Amino acid sequence: MSNRLHNLLVRRPGTVFWLVFGYFALCVILRVLRSDSMQNDEAEQLFQAQFLLLGYGGQPPFYNWLQIGTFELFGLSVASVSLLKNVLLFICTLFYWLAARMLMDDRRLPLVAMLGVLAVPSVTVLAQRDLTHAVANLCLVSIFLCVFIRTLKNGSLLNYVLLGVTVGFGAITKYNFVIIPLAAALAVLSEETFRRRLFDWRVLVAGAVAAAITLPHFIWVLMHLDAATTGTVEAMRAGSSGDALRDTIRGQISILISTLKGGLPVILLFGLVFFRQIGAAWRAETPWTRVIGRMIVACLVIVALIGIGFGASSIREKWLSPFLLLLPLYLTLKLAAAEIDSRQSVARLAPPVIGIITGFALYLAISNIVAPYFGKYGKEHVPYRAALEEIITKRGERPAYIISSDLMTAGNTRLHYPTVPVLMPDFVEPVPLDSAVKRGPGLLIWPLDAGEGIPASIASLLEAHGIAPQSLTVQIESMPYIFAQEGDVMRFGYLWLEQVPEAQR
Numbered sequence: 001m002s003n004r005l006h007n008l009l010v011r012r013p014g015t016v017f018w019l020v021f022g023y024f025a026l027c028v029i030l031r032v033l034r035s036d037s038m039q040n041d042e043a044e045q046l047f048q049a050q051f052l053l054l055g056y057g058g059q060p061p062f063y064n065w066l067q068i069g070t071f072e073l074f075g076l077s078v079a080s081v082s083l084l085k086n087v088l089l090f091i092c093t094l095f096y097w098l099a100a101r102m103l104m105d106d107r108r109l110p111l112v113a114m115l116g117v118l119a120v121p122s123v124t125v126l127a128q129r130d131l132t133h134a135v136a137n138l139c140l141v142s143i144f145l146c147v148f149i150r151t152l153k154n155g156s157l158l159n160y161v162l163l164g165v166t167v168g169f170g171a172i173t174k175y176n177f178v179i180i181p182l183a184a185a186l187a188v189l190s191e192e193t194f195r196r197r198l199f200d201w202r203v204l205v206a207g208a209v210a211a212a213i214t215l216p217h218f219i220w221v222l223m224h225l226d227a228a229t230t231g232t233v234e235a236m237r238a239g240s241s242g243d244a245l246r247d248t249i250r251g252q253i254s255i256l257i258s259t260l261k262g263g264l265p266v267i268l269l270f271g272l273v274f275f276r277q278i279g280a281a282w283r284a285e286t287p288w289t290r291v292i293g294r295m296i297v298a299c300l301v302i303v304a305l306i307g308i309g310f311g312a313s314s315i316r317e318k319w320l321s322p323f324l325l326l327l328p329l330y331l332t333l334k335l336a337a338a339e340i341d342s343r344q345s346v347a348r349l350a351p352p353v354i355g356i357i358t359g360f361a362l363y364l365a366i367s368n369i370v371a372p373y374f375g376k377y378g379k380e381h382v383p384y385r386a387a388l389e390e391i392i393t394k395r396g397e398r399p400a401y402i403i404s405s406d407l408m409t410a411g412n413t414r415l416h417y418p419t420v421p422v423l424m425p426d427f428v429e430p431v432p433l434d435s436a437v438k439r440g441p442g443l444l445i446w447p448l449d450a451g452e453g454i455p456a457s458i459a460s461l462l463e464a465h466g467i468a469p470q471s472l473t474v475q476i477e478s479m480p481y482i483f484a485q486e487g488d489v490m491r492f493g494y495l496w497l498e499q500v501p502e503a504q505r
Helices: 002-011 013-034 040-048 062-074 078-103 109-118 121-130 133-153 157-171 175-188 192-198 202-223 225-236 244-273 275-283 287-310 317-324 327-337 345-374 384-395 407-416 456-464
Strands: 401-403 442-447 475-480 489-497
Touching (some): 002 013, 002 345, 013 078, 013 109, 040 121, 040 407, 062 078, 062 133, 078 121, 078 133, 078 327, 109 121, 109 244, 109 327, 133 157, 133 192, 133 317, 157 175, 175 192, 202 225, 244 287, 244 317, 244 327, 384 407, 384 442, 384 475, 407 442
Antiparallel strands (some): 442 489
């Protein structure tokens, strides 16, 4: 079988497109089979899809808009969540191939670059676990590479406009995307061939287009500054000691570790497959290898400076993912510059890459079944559907609305009861409790992981609307985990708010 695949990829390297497509299709299928309980980012999307906003707390809105559109087309489901994610990842690999194709005459090496993308952990490992906005960010980075290269080759007004559109949508996809065009501008400064594109008057047109796209969200950020910045800053300072120098050093070390974790798999894979060409590739150089190489370095330096500026003590690998995405293109350009014999390149690289990432996707599915035997339960084991059905069955009627202080519970509740409004006290959209209690009885539900009382945020919401929390009776529902062993259960606290009588409205 392996010999047949090798021979097929030697004769018809384009077959790799179907292998990549098949991988992402398999990921959708396996995600649906894994569980109907969501991970963090997935639950967030399901909850926030109720609201079409210009901003969603600490994240820009573009991925949310795409997810809302996907739900409108295909309905609320695990499949819809996974479909959008994997379609974006497939588009990412396609545009990456197009970017490489514009820089190389060899028809096989661009496919090598595309396969290299799949070796980046954030594209496969992290994305298939639980990423949303970061996935769209990767896709926009690939599109930006295409348009950026096209603009350097042909500085037409249309290309500059497309560049502005890409930067604009990238900026409202993930804030760290902005580092990519900034690094690209710095990278071309030292190349006389490309520098004139940077100082072309059409750059102002590109900037105006990007500004027009980002302006509505920027206004929203100014109006919700705390919601837009607090979460990210707190995550960067997670585990800080209070000693500024010590935390800064820890932050810079975390950047180094995250870079190694995200970049080493790609470097090792290329090194093992092309070990005979390492010396020639190391020495070879072109203007494009210099530009892409400088972009990578500039991105990491900018991140380091931002980390110092914000006093970051921790920089996660997923935050570096858009910058490490440039690495496969750089390595492939070095191979092209060395003019290696590429006839076997795709056939040698594709089987291990596809095999490893497919194995990981299968592992995620199997681990859901196996982990409970070792007493380990994850988010996909939490029995939201069963607990909600039991609670609502006992009541004998569906709630007019549901409130939860927990994002996971809110998102999963929205998945299983898509026609019922789901609200959260701490979300940027205010909870319309005054009007909600007039429509019918409401269900307030939360996981019992920190005491058995009413969570503080829900208690504050009730008090703000003249309802005394202590006057309400908290009930408890225990439900076995999905694939539970030895009676392991998840406990939920809940209570019902009765409908306001007609005479009190």
